[in-house]
Amino acid sequence: MTALETVKNAIKMENITKRFGSVVANRGINMELREGEILSLLGENGSGKTTLMNMLSGIYFPDEGQIYIHDQPVTIASPKDAFDLGIGMIHQHFKLVDLFTATENIILGLEGKLDRANARKKVQEICDKYGFDIDPDMKIYDMSVSQKQTVEIVKVLYRGADILILDEPTAVLTPQETEKLFAVMRNMKADGKSLIIITHKLHEVLAVSDRVAVLRKGEYIGDVATKDANQQSLTDMMVGRSVSLNIDRPLPVNVEPRVVIDGLTVFDELGVKRLDDVSFSINSGEILGIAGVAGSGQRELLESIAGLYPISSGSVLFTPPEGGEQQQLVGKDPMDIRKAGIAMSFVPEDRLGMGLVGSMGMTGNMMLRSWRKGKGIFLDRKDPEALAQRIWQELEVVTPSTSFPVRRMSGGNVQKVLVGREIAQAPSVLMTAYAVRGLDINTSYTIYNLLTEQKMQGVAVVYVGEDLDVLLELCDRILVLCGGQVSGVVDARTTDKMEVGALMTRMGGGQNNA
Amino acid sequence: MHKQSLFHISKREALPLHKALLIRGGIILLSLVFCGLVTTVLTGENPFSVYGTILDGAFGTSRRLGVTFRNVAILLGISLAVTPAFKMRFWNIGAEGQVLIGCLATTACMILLGDKIPNILVILISLIAALAAGALWGFLPAFFKAKWNTNETLFTLMMNYVATQLSAFFIIVWEVPKGAGKIGIINQTTKAGWLPELGNAYMLPILVAAIMTGVIYIYMQYSKHGYEIAVVGESQRTASYAGIKVDRVIIRTMVLSGALCSLIGFILTSGVDHTLTTTIVDGRGFTAVMVSWMSKFNPFIMIAASLLLVTMDRGATEVSSSLGLNHSFADILTGIILFFIIATEFFITYKVSLRKSGKKEG
Numbered sequence: 001m002t003a004l005e006t007v008k009n010a011i012k013m014e015n016i017t018k019r020f021g022s023v024v025a026n027r028g029i030n031m032e033l034r035e036g037e038i039l040s041l042l043g044e045n046g047s048g049k050t051t052l053m054n055m056l057s058g059i060y061f062p063d064e065g066q067i068y069i070h071d072q073p074v075t076i077a078s079p080k081d082a083f084d085l086g087i088g089m090i091h092q093h094f095k096l097v098d099l100f101t102a103t104e105n106i107i108l109g110l111e112g113k114l115d116r117a118n119a120r121k122k123v124q125e126i127c128d129k130y131g132f133d134i135d136p137d138m139k140i141y142d143m144s145v146s147q148k149q150t151v152e153i154v155k156v157l158y159r160g161a162d163i164l165i166l167d168e169p170t171a172v173l174t175p176q177e178t179e180k181l182f183a184v185m186r187n188m189k190a191d192g193k194s195l196i197i198i199t200h201k202l203h204e205v206l207a208v209s210d211r212v213a214v215l216r217k218g219e220y221i222g223d224v225a226t227k228d229a230n231q232q233s234l235t236d237m238m239v240g241r242s243v244s245l246n247i248d249r250p251l252p253v254n255v256e257p258r259v260v261i262d263g264l265t266v267f268d269e270l271g272v273k274r275l276d277d278v279s280f281s282i283n284s285g286e287i288l289g290i291a292g293v294a295g296s297g298q299r300e301l302l303e304s305i306a307g308l309y310p311i312s313s314g315s316v317l318f319t320p321p322e323g324g325e326q327q328q329l330v331g332k333d334p335m336d337i338r339k340a341g342i343a344m345s346f347v348p349e350d351r352l353g354m355g356l357v358g359s360m361g362m363t364g365n366m367m368l369r370s371w372r373k374g375k376g377i378f379l380d381r382k383d384p385e386a387l388a389q390r391i392w393q394e395l396e397v398v399t400p401s402t403s404f405p406v407r408r409m410s411g412g413n414v415q416k417v418l419v420g421r422e423i424a425q426a427p428s429v430l431m432t433a434y435a436v437r438g439l440d441i442n443t444s445y446t447i448y449n450l451l452t453e454q455k456m457q458g459v460a461v462v463y464v465g466e467d468l469d470v471l472l473e474l475c476d477r478i479l480v481l482c483g484g485q486v487s488g489v490v491d492a493r494t495t496d497k498m499e500v501g502a503l504m505t506r507m508g509g510g511q512n513n514a
Numbered sequence: 515m516h517k518q519s520l521f522h523i524s525k526r527e528a529l530p531l532h533k534a535l536l537i538r539g540g541i542i543l544l545s546l547v548f549c550g551l552v553t554t555v556l557t558g559e560n561p562f563s564v565y566g567t568i569l570d571g572a573f574g575t576s577r578r579l580g581v582t583f584r585n586v587a588i589l590l591g592i593s594l595a596v597t598p599a600f601k602m603r604f605w606n607i608g609a610e611g612q613v614l615i616g617c618l619a620t621t622a623c624m625i626l627l628g629d630k631i632p633n634i635l636v637i638l639i640s641l642i643a644a645l646a647a648g649a650l651w652g653f654l655p656a657f658f659k660a661k662w663n664t665n666e667t668l669f670t671l672m673m674n675y676v677a678t679q680l681s682a683f684f685i686i687v688w689e690v691p692k693g694a695g696k697i698g699i700i701n702q703t704t705k706a707g708w709l710p711e712l713g714n715a716y717m718l719p720i721l722v723a724a725i726m727t728g729v730i731y732i733y734m735q736y737s738k739h740g741y742e743i744a745v746v747g748e749s750q751r752t753a754s755y756a757g758i759k760v761d762r763v764i765i766r767t768m769v770l771s772g773a774l775c776s777l778i779g780f781i782l783t784s785g786v787d788h789t790l791t792t793t794i795v796d797g798r799g800f801t802a803v804m805v806s807w808m809s810k811f812n813p814f815i816m817i818a819a820s821l822l823l824v825t826m827d828r829g830a831t832e833v834s835s836s837l838g839l840n841h842s843f844a845d846i847l848t849g850i851i852l853f854f855i856i857a858t859e860f861f862i863t864y865k866v867s868l869r870k871s872g873k874k875e876g
Contacts, residue, residue, distance in 0.1 A: 335757030
């Protein structure tokens, strides 16, 4: 906008489009990174940030468009091409050999004679120059997450990268480590390197970058100099104006608490707190939306309720729809829950890794819910087969047969099989995680309608979603998670995207939920 | 310019079954032709006479025929035994030890109880002891895997050595005569603890393997256990989601797998060899792993795979004696055939196409 003519572009992307099947991940993106600046790439989950950057690092190849590096048109067909052009990407998942030292990992795969002593010296020089705090001789398995990340950064610098892309580098860091990383990033910038940092944490954007570029639903919304931006203006750009989707939303019926969660706290296997004193209730006859940036505890929350995640404290009380005694779900595994006569359906985020068996057909997957029902030691195949046939027809699943491996179906059909099966259990609670992720518009509406139908039948429906427009039009109430805490519960009919967006990043209300 | 490799490898749509079978049959023929070429080039022998000798060695006389089918039965039995574990993606390479420990338990019963109690009881107790020993050999790695996620490949491999050394120890304890370093035929005169023959010396193992084939097929395809094993093998998270107790399935399946292996061990010692040596299993515990995987865990294909391997092995002996070729030569041919068969799977699953010139730039 106010770019001086003398500033050169390190990267210029012109009209870049990338599709995955029928889903457009990036549409006609025009964006540049200037030499010697730190650019924040901001966007909600699924807005296409990582896809766009993967095209710079040679992991994906754009369907349309042209990339210029230092004003030269280039073709980046492989990660090696990207390296040769001086582009280095630091991924969220580290690619290091645990048994090797930092230096060995850094020179791994480089051509030429192996000269450890020299390499070690050069690594040390880079560390001293930018203020990295690692020991070149330390083994990776002795390192903290932050040190591993440092090795990744030194690795790309060692290979002569002058453009660095960091994919959500702060997601795994403590605030102190984040500060250290930012200091190093500023040192690199002072040395003339150009950096892109992918993030959805607004305060970090404001703290470290010179300019912010915003993506939304695969499109480039615009850019703004960081000094002219604040959290509110960035949130507005990120979530955008409400789009009318015309999802049919009848009023809730017979609302009564079905599952009451109180003070739920869980830790992951590394001892990190994933849910912190979460309390709310899931009601029958309504759809409860759960919003939040990725990794705010959505997965842990649903899995805890479903008996798949170890709960460290708190209570999950289920009230049977037909009346009767309340049941404590904490301490029950999925089989205990079913044996207690609780019809709880769960559409997990990881469809093929948790909800379905990829190598089996529709029938085999129907049996995941009914495999215990056969006589004696034998399986009953008849009922699952009939159910598979019914779902095949009613939901118009595209598959050659009910024994065709679901792994080979398209994403939308896989989800129809999963949702179809879960609804067929006649649930009293139906939890869904990212139920329409990666699906085309038509299938998405099919899913919305199915969920609304369930709600009208008195089912307590939970919808974890990432698209705020959908959450606002589909749900009756929205619970917002932020960093494992509940930052607010709002009425979906009266709230707006700004309010929810603010809660997601903890601007408005509930600053501290303690 | 869009630089990309010349070939493009992509997953195929599922081939119709008859087409896939046709390809497999063609490949086996092709491998035989190739083996013929190799034979002529390396040895100057007429390939047909080599094949003829192999077949003669395997099936030429009724005795050879019997031994071949009995060996097929033993290999098939072990292959069936390891199948549930592999279907569960539990990398059990300890079949060798699980069979051997069954042999050892049987030997112990035969030596210690033979002629002291009625023969039928000796056999029954031998069977139970063998099954228990194999079950234990399967239980240990599974328990550690389920509780502490130890590496089952290393664990089961080590259990092989434990079984071998235990056998070596007891062979010395029971050696006949003292100082011989071997046991020899156990209860040769009284035949105490020997399994009765059914018609001839070969029938019993064949019958057991045939029954096992049917039982394992039904167990894997139609039982709840089989379904649990398939789900656990595909994804433990999916299994937990479906309410399957993963730890329990792992332990139960390995106990079963180990016990079936030692059932074959029981038959080897009590019904076939009537002795114990440290090499009585003769690597078949490892060959069985290959048979099971190559057959994609289908018991009926395992029959064919076992037959192929045993035929080649039996023929090799004949080739080495009558044509004066080294015993290893038939092994080379077996290797070539296996290589062809395994490579075929790649071409059935994937399709390789030449790249058209790079996509035009946007």
